[in-house]
Each structure stands twice: as C-alpha cells, then as structure tokens.
Amino acid sequence: MHLEDLAEKAAEFRAEEAAIQREVRVCMAASCQSSGSLAVMDALKDACGDGNGTCHVKGVGCMGLCSAGPLVAVADKDCGLDASLLYRDVTPNDAPDIMGSVCGAPVERLRCPTDQPFFARQHKIVLENSGIIDPDSFKNYVAAGGYAGMVRALSEMTPADVLREVTTSGLRGRGGGGYPTGLKWSTVAKMPAGQKYVICNADEGDPGAFMDRAVLESDPHRVLEGMAIAAYAIGANKGYIYVRAEYPLAVERLQTALRKAKRAGFLGNKIADTQFNFEIEIRLGAGAFVCGEETALMASIEGLRGQPRPRPPYPAESGLWGCPTLINNVETFANIAPIVREGGDWFASIGTERSKGTKVFALAGKIHNTGLIEVPMGTKLRDIIEIIGGGIPDDKSFKAVQTGGPSGGCIPDRHLDIPVDYDSLKTLGTMMGSGGMIVMDETSCMVDVARYFMEFCMTESCGKCIPCRTGTWQMHSLLDRIAKSQGTQADLALLEELCEVVQATSLCGLGQTAPNPVLSTLRYFRDEYEEKLQLPTS
Amino acid sequence: MSNDPTSTGHKITVATTWLDGCSGCHMSFLDMDERLIALADQIDIVYSPLVDTKELPEQVDVGILEGSISSDDDLEKAKEFRQHCKLLISLGDCAVNGNVPSMRNHFKLADVMDRAYRENVTLQPQIPVHGVPNLLGTVKPIHGVVAVDLFVPGCPPHADAIWYVLSELIEGRTPDPSQVTRFGA
Amino acid sequence: MPRPANQPNVRVVTLKIDDLDLSAREDETIIEVCRENKIPIPSLCYLDGLSTWGACRLCVVELEGQNRLTAACSTRVAEGMQIHTNTERLQRYRRTIIELLFAERSHICSVCVSNGHCELQSLAQRCGVDHVRVPYRQAAYPVDSSHEMFRLDHNRCVLCTRCVRVCDEIEGAHTWDVMGRGSDCRVITDLALPWGESETCTGCGKCVQVCPTGALVKQGTSVGEMVKDQHFLPILARRRHAR
Numbered sequence: 013m014h015l016e017d018l019a020e021k022a023a024e025f026r027a028e029e030a031a032i033q034r035e036v037r038v039c040m041a042a043s044c045q046s047s048g049s050l051a052v053m054d055a056l057k058d059a060c061g062d063g064n065g066t067c068h069v070k071g072v073g074c075m076g077l078c079s080a081g082p083l084v085a086v087a088d089k090d091c092g093l094d095a096s097l098l099y100r101d102v103t104p105n106d107a108p109d110i111m112g113s114v115c116g117a118p119v120e121r122l123r124c125p126t127d128q129p130f131f132a133r134q135h136k137i138v139l140e141n142s143g144i145i146d147p148d149s150f151k152n153y154v155a156a157g158g159y160a161g162m163v164r165a166l167s168e169m170t171p172a173d174v175l176r177e178v179t180t181s182g183l184r185g186r187g188g189g190g191y192p193t194g195l196k197w198s199t200v201a202k203m204p205a206g207q208k209y210v211i212c213n214a215d216e217g218d219p220g221a222f223m224d225r226a227v228l229e230s231d232p233h234r235v236l237e238g239m240a241i242a243a244y245a246i247g248a249n250k251g252y253i254y255v256r257a258e259y260p261l262a263v264e265r266l267q268t269a270l271r272k273a274k275r276a277g278f279l280g281n282k283i284a285d286t287q288f289n290f291e292i293e294i295r296l297g298a299g300a301f302v303c304g305e306e307t308a309l310m311a312s313i314e315g316l317r318g319q320p321r322p323r324p325p326y327p328a329e330s331g332l333w334g335c336p337t338l339i340n341n342v343e344t345f346a347n348i349a350p351i352v353r354e355g356g357d358w359f360a361s362i363g364t365e366r367s368k369g370t371k372v373f374a375l376a377g378k379i380h381n382t383g384l385i386e387v388p389m390g391t392k393l394r395d396i397i398e399i400i401g402g403g404i405p406d407d408k409s410f411k412a413v414q415t416g417g418p419s420g421g422c423i424p425d426r427h428l429d430i431p432v433d434y435d436s437l438k439t440l441g442t443m444m445g446s447g448g449m450i451v452m453d454e455t456s457c458m459v460d461v462a463r464y465f466m467e468f469c470m471t472e473s474c475g476k477c478i479p480c481r482t483g484t485w486q487m488h489s490l491l492d493r494i495a496k497s498q499g500t501q502a503d504l505a506l507l508e509e510l511c512e513v514v515q516a517t518s519l520c521g522l523g524q525t526a527p528n529p530v531l532s533t534l535r536y537f538r539d540e541y542e543e544k545l546q547l548p549t550s
Numbered sequence: 551m552s553n554d555p556t557s558t559g560h561k562i563t564v565a566t567t568w569l570d571g572c573s574g575c576h577m578s579f580l581d582m583d584e585r586l587i588a589l590a591d592q593i594d595i596v597y598s599p600l601v602d603t604k605e606l607p608e609q610v611d612v613g614i615l616e617g618s619i620s621s622d623d624d625l626e627k628a629k630e631f632r633q634h635c636k637l638l639i640s641l642g643d644c645a646v647n648g649n650v651p652s653m654r655n656h657f658k659l660a661d662v663m664d665r666a667y668r669e670n671v672t673l674q675p676q677i678p679v680h681g682v683p684n685l686l687g688t689v690k691p692i693h694g695v696v697a698v699d700l701f702v703p704g705c706p707p708h709a710d711a712i713w714y715v716l717s718e719l720i721e722g723r724t725p726d727p728s729q730v731t732r733f734g735a
Numbered sequence: 736m737p738r739p740a741n742q743p744n745v746r747v748v749t750l751k752i753d754d755l756d757l758s759a760r761e762d763e764t765i766i767e768v769c770r771e772n773k774i775p776i777p778s779l780c781y782l783d784g785l786s787t788w789g790a791c792r793l794c795v796v797e798l799e800g801q802n803r804l805t806a807a808c809s810t811r812v813a814e815g816m817q818i819h820t821n822t823e824r825l826q827r828y829r830r831t832i833i834e835l836l837f838a839e840r841s842h843i844c845s846v847c848v849s850n851g852h853c854e855l856q857s858l859a860q861r862c863g864v865d866h867v868r869v870p871y872r873q874a875a876y877p878v879d880s881s882h883e884m885f886r887l888d889h890n891r892c893v894l895c896t897r898c899v900r901v902c903d904e905i906e907g908a909h910t911w912d913v914m915g916r917g918s919d920c921r922v923i924t925d926l927a928l929p930w931g932e933s934e935t936c937t938g939c940g941k942c943v944q945v946c947p948t949g950a951l952v953k954q955g956t957s958v959g960e961m962v963k964d965q966h967f968l969p970i971l972a973r974r975r976h977a978r
Contacts, residue, residue: 300916317913322789322809475894475913475920477790482835485918486869506868513831516804517792643845646866647837650846656875688873693866701866705845732860733837734844734851 013284018163025155033066037085040071041229042261049082055104059111073230075143078383080124100124129399130381137370138346139386142230147265150272153233159278161349162237165244166286174245175201180356182368187213187341188445190434199328200246203336208248210239211339214255215297215304218417219468220376221448224342226384228262232269238345241352243290246338254309256297266294301472305520306339319476320520343372363389367433371447375401378453394428397451408453416445418465419525421532441532458537459544463491465529480523483514497544504541565597565610565635569624570651571617574706575642581709592720610635618644618651619690623683632696640692643705643733652689659687702727704735750816765807765818766794776820777829777858779947780895781808784972786904788896793829796820833859834867839918841890848961849949855893881931884954885943892950894920898942905971910936
C-alpha cells in the first residue's frame, strides 16, 4: 500500500460523514463516564432522533478538563466543524437544550470557554485525536490521518531510516527514566536477527497518574501504530501490550482496535500489502505496581511471578524468553506515528535542548482544573499550576507539587519557575516520572505525604530484595511515629540512614526510589518533621 | 574507661541486675571462677543480686543489665541504671534482643496470662495482682527503652566473653564483643 | 552460577579486587572470583550450584568509576575492573541489611535447632551486628510440621528462595514457590498446601540442606542439632548441566 492509497481511503471515510450537519461529541473516557456521561449520551441521542442523518452523536475520548465532566462538544457545519462549542457538567436533562440550540446561540449556562488558558496553552501531539475521534472507530482514526506514519515507514523507509528519524526527534522515554528512545531502538535493532519482541508498558500505577489510561481510552490505534513502526524498525514480529486489569475500558477499546486493525490488514501478516508481519497480544496485569518495572513485567508476561531481576542483561539484549526485547511505555509509542509522519526534525523543534516534544501530565489534588494536559517540554511549572491548572481552590495557597509519583519528589513554591524537563526536575531531587502531578496546598502535612507514599511502596514491594521489603516497612513505621508526634530525633536520624541504605542497595527501581518522597520532603520541609519530634526527656 | 584504677587507687564500680531473664547471665559471670579473684582487685561490685546492697549508688562506672524489658518494674530499673551508670551494658540475648521472653509478643498479653495462670492451673486459677509488677504489652530489648553503650549477646554469653569485655574496659579499651560471642552463643 | 560446559572461546581478563591483581574467565561473576581467591563477601541468597537470584543485596560491592553499587553475584567480571568489597560504607550497609532481617521475623537463636550452624547467625557475628537498632516487626507466622520428615518455620525464613531454586533446578520437582507480597511473602509447597499433603514433594530433603537458617529443618532435632550439608550441590549441578 502506498501513502496515496491510504490518503484516498481517508478521504473516502471523511466523505461518508459529509452529510453530517452537526456532530455532538460526548466524552466516553473513564472519568466522564464515572460522572454520568453514558446517560448524557443516551439523552442526546434521543434528542437528536434520526435527524435525517444530519445530526450525529458520538462517543469520543478524553477532552482533558476532567473536573468539569461530563463534557460535551458540539461542532456545527454552519460555524465550521473545527470550531466546536464545549459544554461542561452536562446532565441528561440538558440534552434538549443542547440539541435545540443553534450555533450562533449556544446554551450559555453550560458553556465552557475553550479560549481559557487550560485549552489555549496546550500543545497536542499525543492527544491530537483525543476528544475528537471515536476511539472505537477505525475509520475515524484513518480519516484523521492515522496509520499514515506506519504506511510511510513500511512503503518508503528502511528500518534504518525509521531509527534515524526517531533518533533525530530526540524523543526520550515517557515512562519516567527518560532514556533516549532512538538509542534504545537501535540497540535492539543491532542484536542479531531472530525472534525479537516489542512490549508496550501500560501498567500505569502511580497514584494520581492517568495519562496512559486516557491515551488508550481515547486513541488506541495510535499506540498500535507506534508499536508496529517500532517492530518494523527493530525487526520484531510479535508485540505485547501489558495493561493493568484495573483499566477495563482501556482494555476493551484496545481489543476493539486490535480486531479492527487486523481486519483492515494493518496488523497480522503482510501488513499493508508488504512483507512485514506483526501481531499484538494483550496481557492483563493482576494489580502489582512492581510489574511496571520492565524485568518484572516481562516475568509476568512469561507467566512467572512478577518480580524484577538484576540488570544487566538489559531487555534489549535478553528480554522476553531471553530474546532481544524493546519495551516502551504508552505515551512513548503514541509519539511515534507523528514523528514518522512529520519527521524527526519537526519533533525536535518542539521542547528544550535536551527534552524534546511535549509531555502529557495528569493534574490532580488541590488544583482548580484537575484533568489531563499536554504541554511542550520546558513549560514553566508555575504556568502549569497557576495558569493552565487555574491555581489552588478555596483561597488556599500553594505548598508543593509531587511529580514522579512514589518514586519522585515534591517541589516547593520557590522552585516553581523551573522549566519542566527531565534534567531540571532531577536537579530538584525529583523526576519527570510518567506525568502525574499531585498539587498540595497549605493544609497538606508533608510528613503525611511522605508516609502515604511510603505506605504505597511498602504494600507494593514484591518482597524479593531485603532492603526494599523490610526497609520500606521500617521507614513507614518511623514515619508513622513521627506523623503521630511520637518520634524522636533518633528516629529521624534512623529514618535518614535507612533512606540511604534502601536507595543504594535495593534491587530494582521501585526500591531504589522508594526513599525519594522522604528525602525530598526532608529537603524542603524539614521543619515540618522537626516540629513533630518529641523533645528528649532529660 | 579513661580513669586508670591502678594509678588513682580507685576501683571501677560495677552495678548489675537482672530484669526479665533467667539469671543465667549472672551464673555465667560467676563461671569466671578463679578469675573473679583477679577481677575483685580491679572492680567493686556496688549493687547486684550477687551482693547485699539494697540501694543503687548515685554514681556508678559500669552498669550491667541482664534480661529484657517485660514489666513496669523492668522499665523503672533500666531507667534508673541509665541515670546512674556512666556506661551501660546489655548482657545476654534477653537484654540485647528480647530473646525467649519476647516470644510472648506473638500473643495477646491477656491470652498469655490466661494460659499461664488459668488454663493450666488446677488449684485456684487466678491472675496474680498483688506484689507483682504490671506486665507490658510488648517485651523489648533494653535499648528499646534506654540508650545502651555496649552489647554482649549470647545465651548466656560465655564466661570468657564476659571476662574479655570487662578486661578490655579495665584496660581502657573499647571491646568488640562480636569477636568472642554472638546471638544464641 | 551454573553454566553449560564446553563454552567456546572464553577469554581471560585481569582485574583488581581490593588491591589484589587477579585474572578470571570473562564469564565468571565477581562473587565466583572472590570465592576462588578467598576474598570474603557476605551473601545469603547466593549458593554455588543454583541460579543467581540477586535478592539479599549483602554481596554489593563498589566498582571504581561507577556511582551505583553492584551485586557481586549478578555481575560478570570485565577487563580492568577495580572492585572494592569491604569499604566502610559497604560494611555499614551490610550491617543494616542484616539488622533489617533480624527485625523482620523472629530469629531467636538461643532456642533454634540451627543454633551454631546458621548462616544468618554467623553473618551477624562476622559483620559485627551485636544488636538490632530498628524495632522488631512482631509478626507471627505459622509453623508447618505436617511433613513426616521435615519442618518449616516461617518465623525463621529469610526468603532467600534457595529451597525454591534447588527444588526446581536440581531436584526438578518445583514443589516450592513464593506467595504474597512484601514482608508477608511466604515460601509455599504446591499451591499453599500443607507440606505433608504435597503431591509433588519427593521428600529428597535438598531444600532443608540448602536453607541457610532454621526455617527448614529435620523433624526430631533439638536446639543446635540441625547441621546442614551442602556439598552435594555443586556436584549435582555440574552433572545436571553437563548433560
């Protein structure tokens, strides 16, 4: 298949929708569904009637502003389909009003301005289709330019060309570590030909992080396309998506996407009429956070107990069943199709010197606009929280933001003016992580925060290595004592010592980073710990 | 010990007591046999189950505790020793890590009492309350309640180990008990 | 670490361990080279003849030019490596790890059938652990005496998984495995059946012999009587892998 053939197909799919005068998009991602968007969709469909085919109600993926859900967007031909009106907090009772309104006279009481910074300051690459296309529709995806990256790679590029584009793009792993994606791919590609695997890590488990879920629920084909391009570049013919079972909606949409892509000849044997074969299988995680660690994830896919093993050998050399394996996270793969489609140079023009492209963040906690955003790398943290996020609710003041989940750390107000990129965050003692941002206001106790994350690490420790298994238990009990104002200076000293040992000696990343929330809260809010210490009794 | 007993003529004062233990560590102390005579030239036992004194002197050079902290009384004694002794030694596994007394920590205290004083007693089963100290919910090693300077594990530590530790202290050196004893030795 | 016999073209590298100039085959791990040269490195999960597990972290060493510590059992030697096995920092970390183990379950040495023959006990002495600074976890675990010859005391288990590996890799029965998470992990027989009811256990007793502590012992032993013999392991491992 040539690119032109695909373009024709896309035009054909777009033409099918030509009769539609008005398109009503209802968010069907997990967050809006939990606030009742299924009922809203039914009510809107009733209000729309058959509409002679001119009115179309469709379920779409995440529109970002989760705190205002259920969200509904109305695109009307009279006003241009691109300029959609957004309605917030929609209930089924609002359906007749929405359907009855005309484009010049929207339902003002429900309006959610789209020129507000939350929307205007975003730059969407990963989420470009999110909230616009129907995630279950293969046609929608193709009509929006989907699979053009894959077809271009397969028909016009050699695997080496693809590697070059990805390397040029400067893309770094979006799962947390920030390892250069091009380098990782090249390493696997250089391994001798034979059985190789591609794995998509969708075991997103950080508290307060839901970026990958939104991508899978909103635009699943994009991930499949990214994986297929990767497989072509490294010479793999089999892929796995390891997704947590707690994401049933994402799993369902992935299954639908896999079925449809396969039926269309975009997965399976002789993809897009080339000699390239690639199959993808979904594997469900059983709720262990540690299975997001790559060696544990692979053990789990192999049917073994989900526990990490020492590296090296790295998966690129010896991964799944001992074969060279490429493992990237959802957002990384979601960036691939645009890179191949638009070119690595285009991607590299976005972001900062050492962190290219955009990053999706999940805003949660004490912030006005909780939800999902995508901003260019290098955006100031203050802009994200105060402008895009809309600041802190209830007239409270900002205290800190936790990035990188239980492996990361907190950032206080005085450092908010740093640009968000891998390296700046590291210098502040935290990390990019997968993109969760938990905002805390003046009422949050930082010892509590540290204790919460330590409890998470303790209950999620797989139990293999001693420092993590029992060190997290000890650190948690020390934090608990301090938080309850029963701790002493000696307890604090012991806590810091344990932090050092667990960080230095643990087997995998989970253990090595488990002390980070303690170390970073101690770094910026040591006074809060000391205030809670008991004075030594003579 | 910085003060040289021979030059000043002042003997090192030593106080000992046992808390929740079997007295085995004190027996092991006595097992130093004829070395006790040599030791008597160097140290003065000013308070101990082995001597008659009833009061812990105001200032003691070395305090030696056997047994773990299992009751209010143990806790008080440990605090008192800490307060009056310049150097405090945990002697034996019960003092160092809880040992056998701490095995009751896996059960509720009330269940342990019932088992000991009701279930297995045929004549007048009752929980003793008069003239006995209140038991604590959790048995702890000495350093779980007061700071300890030196740990001599063993069940009991061999007389040679005790001799080594005391000789080193008399010589003004800091002993390393791991050279001569271990948990369970 | 068992390796297939007749490996072709294995090179020899030179390296420095604690200021000793040594040579080794490049397919050897640091701990193997240390054991050959009588350089003591504490370890608990590592056992010659079983696969590498890399979990006890007692064998971590410092590599010059590398910030992160590395486990000697799971790192192969390389030309020019400079390794430090016993720095003050490593000694401190090892002491803490051993303390953490003692505090995790109830290792009461004085009443243990393995007293005097226990690897954890002698490690503590060797590393200078004369007391445990962290509080004891005080969690009680069951004892499984259902097997006619052997007994399992979870309270003395350090989760090194030697039993799991020897049963799987040498005996070929895979009776043992691990269940649970974190400190509540437990070694189990079959699908957490009582050991005596296990249909896969051959009763060979290899697990008992390789267990470093008094967690797996023979029935009928009293305090200090359980002496273990692991000499069979490297011999059996070599024979198995030679085939």
